[in-house]
Amino acid sequence: MTKQIQAIRGMNDCLPQQSGLWQWAEQVIREVVAGYGYQEIRTPVLESTELFKRSIGEVTDIVEKEMYTFEDRNGDSLTLRPEGTASCVRAGNEHGLLYNQQQRLWYMGPMFRHERPQKGRYRQFHQFGVEVFGLDGPDIDAEVILMSARLWQRFGMADKVTLEINSLGSSEARARYRDALIEFLTAHQDKLDEDSKRRMTSNPLRVLDSKDSNVQALLADAPDLLDYLDAESKQHFDTLCERLAQLGIQYRVNSRLVRGLDYYNRTVFEWVTDALGAQGTVCAGGRYDGLVEQLGGKATPAVGFAMGMERLVLLLETMGQAEKVPSAVQVYLCLMSDDVTAYGFKLAESLRDQMPGLRLQSHCGGGNLKKQMKRADKSGASVALIIGDEEAAQNKITLKFLRQEQEQRSVPVAELVATLRQVLED
Ligand code: ATP
Ligand code: MG
Helix, strand or coil: CCCCCCCCCCCCCCCCCHHHHHHHHHHHHHHHHHCCEEEEEECCCCCEEHHHHHHHHHCCCCHHHHEEEECCCCCCEEECCCCCHHHHHHHHHCCCCCCCCCCHHHHHHHEEECCCCCCCCCCCCCCEEEEEECCCCCHHHHHHHHHCCCCCCCCCCCCCCEEEEEEEECHHHHHHHHHHHHHHHCCCCCHHHHHHHHHHHHHHHHCCCCHHHHHHHHCCCHHHHHHHCCHHHHHHHHHHHHHHCCCCCEEEEEECCCCCCCEEEEEEHHHHHECCCEEECCEEECCCCCCHCCCCCCCCCCEEEEEEEEHHHHHHHHHCHHHHHHHHEEEEECCCHHHHHHHHHHHHHHHHHCCCCCCCEEECCCCCCCHHHHHHHHCCCCCEEECCCCHHHHHEEEEEEEECCCCCCEHHHHHHHHHHHHHHCC
């Protein structure tokens, strides 16, 4: 037998039984961002490798070991995007959307990182994110956090996630903190894992982001980032905290929160959950006021976040929210003979004309009533419409309820739309 070709490890198919939940989640997201006047931006999945090296930072997990990088046929180094922010900034600069303007943008799509696949961690995964340019906050920081909070509410999981926030301050403040941290880490070198030892000098703040439990335990005694904040960043952070409190958004200040990418400054935040085991971060973001300039544009303040769609969908599944997803088919049309096929198809087209959004499936492949009703049931429809020779001759339809204890009815074709509207409503 010919050997079957398998998908690439860590790259998942989204099968029909899952895609409904994905579409529902995506729809909720689209509604929420629209409610704040954000506009979608779509960028290519491939970019110059340089873009990610310069933005995410050379000494980060992503750039050091997770990127899918290759040479194309021209010998150019390309990388499958590992995240969305760099591409948004690149596009914004390239098309003159950023300087002296305000942009509130969102995106959704696949990202690629060569990580060890496990629950909630894949090599192709999907992110929804927002990026705001031209506003230096803290009001806009509060807005994007508020928007993420609204999403949890809409998903019915407000009590499953908690918000952690921190401020990284200015680059000068971070430089001062960096010195203090290096001193601390040097004194405890023996307790550091290899990665952390290496980063201790090249990019010490990355050590705070270490996943090693010994390192994490050690860090409890490390100097506190918040003690090193510059006055302006402190004011910014205090105001943000005040706004969140006024808006009724609960948060926890976590002074170890630094995020895994180099471009952040001032506000950083994560929404975390303990419902997914080790992969607890479902949404993460912050301010990146220096990035636009770093990528060749004119200095423009910016803030954003990214949400991991797989982790979101996993959460929705564990909470039983999948049941909320409407079934793909509402109405199943049974056609009892060849002679009524064209009649039935035409009727179905006319129903689709008159009831936009109706999810109607017509039976194909013939068979007796028992077989067709089995199909109808399997389709998830709540109602079956049956057309045989007799019905066609009398311009009537037999309507059968599939999920309710109710007598079947004979409905004149002229009344079918009104009847369906009423029946599908309850
Ligand atoms: P983690 O600490 O879990 O590795 P990260 O700091 O690398 O996350 P970001 O780069 O900030 O994550 O990405 C934002 C969100 O995207 C994460 O909070 C997570 O929900 C999701 N995400 C990141 N990497 C993956 C992955 N490999 N598979 C699935 N989702 C991911
Ligand atoms: Mg990561």
